[in-house]
Amino acid sequence: MTTTVRRERQYRQYCGLAAALDAVGERWTLLIVRELLLGPRRYTELIADLPGMGTNLLADRLKKLCAAGIVEREDTVSGHVYRLGPVGERLREPVLALSKWGVALLGEPSADMITRPHWALLAVQAMADASRLPDVTETYEFHVDDETFHLAIDRGTLTAARGPAPEPAMCIRTDATTFVRIGAGALGPFEALATGKLTFTGEPDAVLRCSRVLGLVERPGPVQLD
Structure with missing residues (x-):
């Protein structure tokens, strides 16, 4: 066409x-x-x-x-x-790729910046790479303010969708600004856990696997995993 x-x-x-x-x-x-x-x-x-x-x-x-x-x-x-x-x-893939490129340009948000919780789903789609865990099949659920969505990985393939997951390996709760700060590398995911800005239920190791899928454990930041 x-x-x-x-x-x-x-x-x-x-x-x-x-x-x-x-x-x-x-x-x-x-x-x-x-x-x-x-x-x-x-x-x-x-x-x-x-x-x-x-x-x-x-x-x-x-x-x-x-x-x-x-x-x-x-x-x-x-x-x-x-x-x-x-x-x-x-335009989906080009926009997600541009979003992934742009998140590295974000620093700390200024007082006049606005975010929306549903943007977090697009951020997850842009950041996630299921090939980082080629042998894992599980689902992660996110509650960002009043938005609920989940990320399912199945041996190298990935699906992200709105709504709760049937049997998530872990559930994360946070606010939209904290979620974006973590994605931008301005706040480490485990620092957010330690300070209470992010909470989770489920398997502790699933947090590590989810962070790896999202590329967070390989980024420089306040807290890093070995």
Whole structure:
């Protein structure tokens, strides 16, 4: 499928990267895609989870994304619902890779920074690599503020989804800011445990295995494992 993107300004370069930036390079656009990676959203939900974005700008960006075939709008009896179309779904891996790259640029959050608990699920998808534990089959459950999701690994394959796990090897509870700080390397996972910012139930060794899957035990930080 070939998608033609009409924009007021384009790079006019015969290059894949330039074409991608013509489609999604405007400010806020990829953050809209981030929200839709977790499933269909209503306009009011999008504006609530994109603090700092004006309603007119959101409407403009959604209009352009729909015109490009990246986002689809479904009309329901209770209003419009926006979801990623097939072209937009192909952005999943690039966006997760960019998120993984960007988390290394995060330091301590400033007082005016905002986070949302459902962003933690995307962070886990970006960070997790089941090949780090090729012989393990188990599930980890996360409670980040009011968001619950789980990560299942099965001998090198990985599945992440919203909702509780049937039989998790361990359950972690924390807040969204602490979760992001751990992912950014600003706070070690075991330092968070020691200070009470993170709690868990289940097998202690499962915490070590989960940290390895997420790449946390190999990062420099306040606390490291041998």
